[in-house]
Amino acid sequence: xxxxxxxxxxxxxxxxxxxxxxxxxxxxxxxxxxxxxxxxxxxxxxxxxxxxxxxxxxxxxxxxxxxxxxxxxxxxxxxxxxxxxxxxxxxxxxxxxxxxxxxxxxxxxxxxxxxxxxxxxxxxxxxxxxxxxxxxxxxxxxxxxxxxxxxxxxxxxxxxxxxxxxxxxxxxxxxxxxxxxxxxxxxxxxxxxxxxxxxxxxxxxxxxxxxxxxxxxxxxxxxxxxxxxxxxxxxxxxxxxxxxxxxxxxxxxxxxxxxxxxxxxxxxxxxxxxxxxxxxxxxxxxxxxxxxxxxxxxxxxxxxxxxxxxxxxxxxxxxxxxxxxxxxxxxxxxxxxxxxxxxxxxxxxxxxxxxxxxxxxxxxxxxxxxxxxxxxxxxxxxxxxxxxxxxxxxxxxxxxxxxxxxxxxxxxxxxxxxxxxxxxxxxxxxxxxxxxxxxxxxxxxxxxxxxxxxxxxxxxxxxxxxxxxxxxxxxxxxxxxxxxxxxxxxxxxxxxxxxxxxxxxxxxxx
Amino acid sequence: xxxxxxxxxxxxxxxxxxxxxxxxxxxxxxxxxxxxxxxxxxxxxxxxxxxxxxxxxxxxxxxxxxxxxxxxxxxxxxxxxxxxxxxxxxxxxxxxxxxxxxxxxxxxxxxxxxxxxxxxxxxxxxxxxxxxxxxxxxxxxxxxxxxxxxxxxxxxxxxxxxxxxxxxxxxxxxxxxxxxxxxxxxxxxxxxxxxxxxxxxxxxxxxxxxxxxxxxxxxxxxxxxxxxxxxxxxxxxxxxxxxxxxxxxxxxxxxxxxxxxxxxxxxxxxxxxxxxxxxxxxxxxxxxxxxxxxxxxxxxxxxxxxxxxxxxxxxxxxxxxxxxxxxxxxxxxxxxxxxxxxxxxxxxxxxxxxxxxxxxxxxxxxxxxxxxxxxxxxx
Numbered sequence: 001x002x003x004x005x006x007x008x009x010x011x012x013x014x015x016x017x018x019x020x021x022x023x024x025x026x027x028x029x030x031x032x033x034x035x036x037x038x039x040x041x042x043x044x045x046x047x048x049x050x051x052x053x054x055x056x057x058x059x060x061x062x063x064x065x066x067x068x069x070x071x072x073x074x075x076x077x078x079x080x081x082x083x084x085x086x087x088x089x090x091x092x093x094x095x096x097x098x099x100x101x102x103x104x105x106x107x108x109x110x111x112x113x114x115x116x117x118x119x120x121x122x123x124x125x126x127x128x129x130x131x132x133x134x135x136x137x138x139x140x141x142x143x144x145x146x147x148x149x150x151x152x153x154x155x156x157x158x159x160x161x162x163x164x165x166x167x168x169x170x171x172x173x174x175x176x177x178x179x180x181x182x183x184x185x186x187x188x189x190x191x192x193x194x195x196x197x198x199x200x201x202x203x204x205x206x207x208x209x210x211x212x213x214x215x216x217x218x219x220x221x222x223x224x225x226x227x228x229x230x231x232x233x234x235x236x237x238x239x240x241x242x243x244x245x246x247x248x249x250x251x252x253x254x255x256x257x258x259x260x261x262x263x264x265x266x267x268x269x270x271x272x273x274x275x276x277x278x279x280x281x282x283x284x285x286x287x288x289x290x291x292x293x294x295x296x297x298x299x300x301x302x303x304x305x306x307x308x309x310x311x312x313x314x315x316x317x318x319x320x321x322x323x324x325x326x327x328x329x330x331x332x333x334x335x336x337x338x339x340x341x342x343x344x345x346x347x348x349x350x351x352x353x354x355x356x357x358x359x360x361x362x363x364x365x366x367x368x369x370x371x372x373x374x375x376x377x378x379x380x381x382x383x384x385x386x387x388x389x390x391x392x393x394x395x396x397x398x399x400x401x402x403x404x405x406x407x408x409x410x411x412x413x414x415x416x417x418x419x420x421x422x423x424x425x426x427x428x429x430x431x432x433x434x435x436x437x438x439x440x441x442x443x444x445x446x447x448x449x450x451x452x453x454x455x456x457x458x459x460x461x462x463x464x465x466x467x468x469x470x471x472x473x474x475x476x477x478x479x480x481x482x483x484x485x486x487x488x489x490x491x492x493x494x495x496x497x498x499x500x501x502x503x504x505x506x507x508x509x510x
Numbered sequence: 511x512x513x514x515x516x517x518x519x520x521x522x523x524x525x526x527x528x529x530x531x532x533x534x535x536x537x538x539x540x541x542x543x544x545x546x547x548x549x550x551x552x553x554x555x556x557x558x559x560x561x562x563x564x565x566x567x568x569x570x571x572x573x574x575x576x577x578x579x580x581x582x583x584x585x586x587x588x589x590x591x592x593x594x595x596x597x598x599x600x601x602x603x604x605x606x607x608x609x610x611x612x613x614x615x616x617x618x619x620x621x622x623x624x625x626x627x628x629x630x631x632x633x634x635x636x637x638x639x640x641x642x643x644x645x646x647x648x649x650x651x652x653x654x655x656x657x658x659x660x661x662x663x664x665x666x667x668x669x670x671x672x673x674x675x676x677x678x679x680x681x682x683x684x685x686x687x688x689x690x691x692x693x694x695x696x697x698x699x700x701x702x703x704x705x706x707x708x709x710x711x712x713x714x715x716x717x718x719x720x721x722x723x724x725x726x727x728x729x730x731x732x733x734x735x736x737x738x739x740x741x742x743x744x745x746x747x748x749x750x751x752x753x754x755x756x757x758x759x760x761x762x763x764x765x766x767x768x769x770x771x772x773x774x775x776x777x778x779x780x781x782x783x784x785x786x787x788x789x790x791x792x793x794x795x796x797x798x799x800x801x802x803x804x805x806x807x808x809x810x811x812x813x814x815x816x817x818x819x820x821x822x823x824x825x826x827x828x829x830x831x832x833x834x835x836x837x838x839x840x841x842x843x844x845x846x847x848x849x850x851x852x853x854x855x856x857x858x859x860x861x862x863x864x865x866x867x868x869x870x871x872x873x874x875x876x877x878x879x880x881x882x883x884x885x886x887x888x889x
Contacts, residue, residue, distance in 0.1 A: 015872075307754055331757020340755070348755045351748045358741070363756035365741050374737050 003066060005030040005162050005193040006051065006082075011060035013046055020046040022217045024060070028162075028210075033184060033194045035204040035225070038214030039237055039437035044197050047214070048164050052084045053077045064162075083155025087167040089147050093140040097133050097150050098122065101157050118157070125156050129186055144294075145176035152183070162193045169203060173292045174465065174497035181207045199438070201230045202466075213237055238439050246445040249453070251473040254283035256319075257457035258304070258338075258426045263313030263324075265299045273299035275481035276313070281426065281457040286448065288472030289461040292500050296481035297461045298343055301430045304459075305340040306330040307348075318425060334363055339419035341412075343430030343461070349415040350403050357385035357399035360418050388417035393443070409440030416444060420451060427451055428459040433467060445471060465493055465500075518864075518871060524810060528856060530863050531808075532822070535855040539848040546839050553833060553840065560832025561825035565709025567832070569701050569716040573786070575817075575824030576716075579723040580778030581802025582809060582816040583730050584637075584771045588655075589811050590734055591767035592747040597644060597659025598775040599799025600666030601637040605776025607670065608636030609783050610678060610688050610790040613695035625695050629784060630722070630777060637776020638769040640666060645768030649761040655768070663799070674792050687791035697785045717785030726774060727813035733770070743767050775799065801849075807857040819856075826852065 004027045011024040020043045028034045038044045049055045051062065053071040061068050064080045071077050077084075091100050102111070102118045122135055131149050139147060148168060155163055165184075169177040184194055184207060196208060204211050205225060212222040213236040221236050258281040265274035274296045281287045291297050302308035304315055306328040315322045317336055322328050330340070342348040350359050361370050361381055370381050385399035392413045394406070403411060412433070419427065432448065433441040448471060452458050462468050468475055475487045477499040485499045518527075540550035561571045581598045588595035595601075612632045616625050644658035671686070680689040697717040705711055734740040746753035746763045753760065782794050801823055808822070809815030830845035855862070 305755075306757075329757050329759075330755055334757060342755055344751075347749050348751045351745055351752050353748045354744070362745065362752065365738055365756065371738055374739065375732075376736055376738060376741060378736070 003030050004028060004063070005065065006195075007061075007063035007066075008047070008051070009061040009063070011047065011050060011062075012058045013043075013050060013055060014058055019217050021050070021057070024214075024219050026212060026219060026222075028193055028195060030193050031188060031191050032209040033188055033196060033207055035196045035198065035208035035211040036214060037197075037199060037201065037204055037211060037233060037237060039199070039439070042214040042237070043217040044214050045166070048084070048166065048195070048197060051077065052082060052164065078158050078160070081159055081161035082164065083158060083160025083162070084164045085148065085151045085155060085166065085168060087170060089144075089151055091139050091147060091150060094138060096136050096138055097142075097153075098135040100139060100150060101135075101154050103154075105158060121157060122153065125153055129156070129183060129190065131156075131183060143176075144171045145173070145179065148172070148180065149183070160192070162195065163187065164195045164197070166197045167199070168196070169198070169200065170463075171293060173501050174493065175501050177203070201233050204233065205230060215239055234438060238437075246442070246449060246470055248449045251285045251452060252455075253285040253473070254455060256280045257283045257317070258428075258459065259314075259316040259319075260304065261314040261316075263300070263303060263315065264311045265296070265303045265308060266311050267299060272311075273481050274303065274310075277478075277481075277483050279476055279483060279486075281459050283425070283455045283457050284452060285473040286452050286458040286460055286471050288468035288475045289459070289478055290465060290468045290475055290496055290500060291461075291463070291478035293463045295478045295500075297463075297478055298430065299481075300478070301340070301343065301428060301461055304428060305338065305342075306333045307342075330363065331366070334422070334424075337425035339422055339424035339427045341415050341419050341427070341429040341432065343434070345411055345415050350411060352402075352404040354403055355400050356389075356394070356403055356406065356414060357381050359403050359414055360385040360388055360399070362418065364418070364422060388414075388421055391421070392417040392447075407437070408435035409437045412436050412444065413440065416447060420447060424456065426457045426459070428461075430461045431464075432460060432462060432471075433464065434462075441467075465496055469493070469496070518868060522867065522871065524812070524815060527860075527864060527867060528808060528810075528815075528819075530867070531855040531860065532852065534863075535848075535851040538855075539851050542844065542847055542851075543840065546844065548837050548839050553837060556833050556836045557829035558825070559829075560836075561829035565701075565704045565707075565711040566714050567828055568704055568709065569711055569714030570828040570831075571821065571824040572700075572720055573714065573716045573781070573824070574827040575820040576720040576723045576781045576785075577778055577798045578801055578805045578820035578823045579727060579817055580774055580781070581799050582805030582820050583723075583726055583813065584774035584778070584799075585802045585806035586809070586811040586813070586816055587730060587734070587743075587774060588767055588771035589806060590740070590747050591743040591763060592750075593645075593648070593764065593767060593771070594656050595641070595659055595768065595771045595775075596656055596803065597641065597662045597799070598771070598778075598802045599795055599797070600659070600663035601640040601772040601775035602778040602795045602799050603663075603666045603670050604640040605633040605637035606779035606783050606790045606794060607673065608632035608634075608776065609779055613691045613784065614678075614688060617692040617695035620694055622694055622697060626697065626718075626784070629695070629780060633776040633779050634773035635776070637779075638773040641768040641772020641775070642765060645765045648768075649764040667793070671792060674790070678790065685791070688789045691784070691788045695784055696788055697780075699785075715782075715786035717781070719781040719785045722777070722780070724817065726777065727817050730774070731813045739766065775802075778802075804853040804857045807860065808852075822852075823849070 006028040008024055008026040011021050013021040024047060036044050046055065050057045053074040053076050056072060062071060069080055092103065098115060098118055101122060102114050106114050119135060126132055131153055133146055133149050133153065168180060172180060188194060198204060208225045210222060211225050211228065211233065213220050213233060215237060261278045263274055263277045264272060267273050277300060289297055299308060303310045307330055310324040313324065315324060317338055322333065346352060351362065370377055382399055389397045389399060394410050394413045432444050436444065448458055460471055469489060472489055475489065475491055476483050477485045477496060479500060479502040484502065487496065543550040543553045561567050581602065584598045585595055609629045609632060612629045613625060640662060644655055644662055647653040647658050648655045674686045678688045679686065697719060700716045700718060700720055701711045701714055734744065742758045742763055745756060746758055778798060783790055787794065805816055805819040805823055808819040826849050833840055834842050834845055
């Protein structure tokens with residue numbers, strides 16, 4: 001076996017009473033791609049943050065290139081040749097690629113000499129690794145895939161021999177993800193070591209050499225990728241068997257409950273985000289909207305739920321129109337039986353500073369069940385919250401706990417419980433399982449299908465193709481604000497991927 | 511990314527940290543006292559004794575505290591809706607106008623117990639009106655509430671000067687103030703309560719507005735944490751997007767919160783006007799509105815904290831006056847410096863010591879910090 005690029009020995013890290021990492025041992029061989037999988041809260045991020053100098057371990061040793069080192073800041077990590085590509089890019093939007101790359105590595109008071117040096121160095125890197133980016137392009141004008149490439153270049157420019165990528169494909173189209181994987185393989189061939197953190201098991205299978213699984217702060221297993229299966233990894237992550245694809249019966253679509261006709265929505269800058277979109281959702285079916293993030297799905301959801309005003313078009317709820325001209329109010333739509341699980345639970349679906357019970361009535365706080373005159377009926381609210389906690393297995397089961405202290409999956413369950421328990425006729429859900437762990441995904445999917453089987457109309461928007469394919473009875477694909485295709489649930493990933501990238505659309509136009 | 515910020519137990523959050531901030535403020539103030547060549551320990555003794563040593567001192571301390579409770583509550587109500595109401599000063603000033611109109615027209619006809627409720631309503635209504643305009647501009651026009659409320663303080667001051675040297679001034683008088691109210695518009699004193707404990711009081715302005723302030727503190731607690739309106743205000747305050755999602759009208763909630771805030775500010779005027787001066791004079795608010803910001807911040811926007819912080823500032827006012835009297839080297843301006851230091855450490859630098867205390871708690875007793883969920887990526 002090749003010499004270890006990184007060796008972590010007996011790493012422990014606690015935050016207060018919580019042991020985020022216990023006795024972690026990890027060996028990453030030089031020149032390999034090493035995947036680390038685990039549910040949210042398993043301690044992957046903490047471990048990588050220790051390696052990158054954001055946190056210090058309480059105990060344990062880090063060896064880089066065979067020598068024990070201490071990494072106290074990210075500068076130490078960079079000096080040791082460790083580079084990190086963050087999930088949320090750390091780029092200055094209105095700087096050029098070149099300016100971003102030298103940011104923090106300027107060698108002079110005046111930029112001129114560093115820029116010239118960076119330009120030639122960048123040129124070399126781009127040629128060597130096939131990472132083509134225009135060095136003078138402004139970041140905000142680049143697609144996300146290219147922005148990510150800039151992040152990788154940034155790390156390489158600083159002499160990184162070991163690259164840590166944190167959930168790198170979350171924002172990419174399947175095609176862009178493939179391209180990223182080709183780049184990573186090329187980097188590997190050049191002798192770089194890559195640590196890939198992800199929760200997507202398919203990616204692990206497709207690209208890694210070795211995979212380590214974390215669960216609840218411990219490293220539960222390390223496998224050669226060739227010798228394991230997706231099923232085994234999922235089981236190791238969760239600690240029990242998981243259904244990767246929910247079982248569901250044939251849908252029995254009924255009457256049209258939600259009807260969207262020629263809907264056009266603009267964002268605050270006046271850019272058309274939803275362009276003349278029409279579709280129906282019937283009772284008893286789940287319609288999934290697939291697409292790469294930023295192709296108008298968010299604005300579509302916001303318009304239908306009354307949060308954002310539409311420019312033109314018509315939305316009918318149970319055959320009656322929703323006033324789109326500016327008077328539509330989410331509260332009124334809720335009264336008419338439209339429940340909405342928003343994409344952004346941190347800022348929209350929940351108030352994180354509230355206690356759990358306060359969030360369990362958000363949007364329904366004017367319902368007389370929760371009120372005594374102008375006062376909140378605290379007892380009724382608490383009883384209701386406890387009831388939902390039980391039904392949806394929300395943990396920890398304490399309605400007085402601050403919502404920010406729940407994990408992502410449990411926060412999502414709080415929102416789902418609130419919206420589903422109102423027994424709505426139409427349920428629209430944005431990113432049902434974003435940032436949610438595998439165990440909770442299964443639970444949430446089952447609930448959504450149960451809603452469908454009760455004859456509700458369910459509209460799901462997700463950037464996770466797997467999720468769309470396993471949930472939906474019909475799949476609509478959005479690209480650049482338009483619905484570019486409708487497919488059945490048996491559509492292949494490749495087919496949907498092409499639609500999502502707008503390829504078929506363009507071909508048809510030619 | 512996990513945030514290694516531990517949560518402190520409530521007693522540390524609401525008790526220990528303010529105390530540490532206060533202690534640091536006094537230590538720094540002590541150095542200032544040393545600089546002018548006085549003994550800081552003697553100064554501290556004079557300050558505290560001046561505020562709490564004698565019955566009269568206590569009564570004055572609580573009288574000032576009453577004023578600060580109102581302005582502190584006013585700032586806090588708006589702050590729960592994420593509105594930074596700097597206009598408490600002006601709203602209180604205009605509230606005084608409402609009181610003046612009621613008292614000047616009714617004090618010869620009605621007894622105090624009949625005038626008082628009318629004056630409360632008038633003070634609240636005038637204050638609320640002065641909060642309404644900036645609120646409307648914020649909700650409908652997006653004019654920032656901080657800017658507009660500051661400007662409205664100046665407008666209020668100008669309006670009051672105009673009225674107090676004109677229409678409200680009795681003919682022939684040279685003082686820019688209304689005529690003195692008759693007995694019908696004088697509020698009963700509360701000094702007898704302190705005398706019950708055996709202290710002697712010569713003359714002090716503590717009056718029943720103190721009780722009204724405590725009642726309002728309770729009502730504000732009820733409003734914020736127990737009513738639908740308070741729930742909506744807090745939702746909007748924490749996340750305007752969540753409020754929009756929940757069907758809460760932005761316009762309505764901003765205007766309502768600011769009107770309540772303005773009403774509380776306006777009621778502050780009852781204390782000096784009907785309880786003490788028995789007239790409305792120029793600049794009678796004299797900065798109490800701005801002190802209210804510090805009181806609200808130091809009280810962590812909670813009515814109990816606000817009452818305690820208001821008493822602290824009442825102490826600084828009363829004890830500071832004694833200090834300036836006893837130690838001529840310490841001028842009135844020095845007192846303002848000390849108050850400024852308290853505001854600096856308790857308000858602006860509120861969180862300066864928090865990380866250290868959290869680290870201390872986390873290492874001494876991890877359970878007390880109640881860390882439960884270490885969130886991973888995207889959680």
